[in-house]
Amino acid sequence: MADRRYILGFSRKTHFFARAIQWFTRSDLSHCYVRQVDGGVDYVLEASSHGVSLQWRSVFLRDGAIVMREYEVVGVDRDALDAAWAQVCYQRLNRPYSYLQILGDAVVITRKALTGRTTRNPFSQAGADVCSELSLAWILAIPIGGFDDLDSDTVAPDELEDRAKTMPTRFIPQSLDDML
Numbered sequence: 001m002a003d004r005r006y007i008l009g010f011s012r013k014t015h016f017f018a019r020a021i022q023w024f025t026r027s028d029l030s031h032c033y034v035r036q037v038d039g040g041v042d043y044v045l046e047a048s049s050h051g052v053s054l055q056w057r058s059v060f061l062r063d064g065a066i067v068m069r070e071y072e073v074v075g076v077d078r079d080a081l082d083a084a085w086a087q088v089c090y091q092r093l094n095r096p097y098s099y100l101q102i103l104g105d106a107v108v109i110t111r112k113a114l115t116g117r118t119t120r121n122p123f124s125q126a127g128a129d130v131c132s133e134l135s136l137a138w139i140l141a142i143p144i145g146g147f148d149d150l151d152s153d154t155v156a157p158d159e160l161e162d163r164a165k166t167m168p169t170r171f172i173p174q175s176l177d178d179m180l
Contacts, residue, residue, distance in 0.1 A: 004036065004037070004078065004082070005035075005038075006035070007072045007073070008035075008138075008164050009032065011032070011068055012029055012030040013066065014064065027156065027157065027158035028068060029068055029156075029161065033046035033131060033134075034085070035070070042058075043056065044056075047130055047133065047134040048131065049097050050097070051094060051095055052093055052096075067174055069161065069171070071165070071167070071170065073167065080143055081142060084139075084141035084142045088137050088141055097129065118154070133153070137152065146166060
């Protein structure tokens with residue numbers, strides 16, 4: 001139990017939907033997730049086309065995830081991290097994936113690119129999640145501050161990563177990840 005760790009991860013896949021997200025956000029990322037590593041047990045909490053799920057990391061990788069970058073949360077009270085994990089799992093596991101919200105994100109990103117102005121996502125869905133919304137919910141459940149201004153309806157994985165770099169984190173080089 002003493003070696004439980006929480007990691008915010010960023011990845012991409014090669015299917016059309018992931019490529020469209022990368023194109024719209026002009027990023028190498030299309031996905032984000034939260035990992036809990038507890039001894040030899042490695043879980044990924046994510047929102048994907050299957051909805052919000054908790055799965056073994058090996059299954060996550062086998063299903064085509066290409067891990068780009070991961071950041072271990074450090075310097076934060078373990079009880080606070082455990083509570084945030086439990087809260088987000090309890091509130092969001094088995095929720096459906098929000099396909100309409102992704103469409104709305106494209107509208108928001110296009111409008112911002114064309115006019116420089118932001119707008120609310122016209123297709124935001126209560127009770128459904130996208131990956132960045134789920135990851136942001138976990139971060140907001142940790143009492144560290146600095147994320148309250150992000151809009152869960154429009155935040156993209158690359159924006160979340162930029163902000164995550166300001167958190168107390170330790171970058172995990174992927175070449176070393178198998179040794180963890």
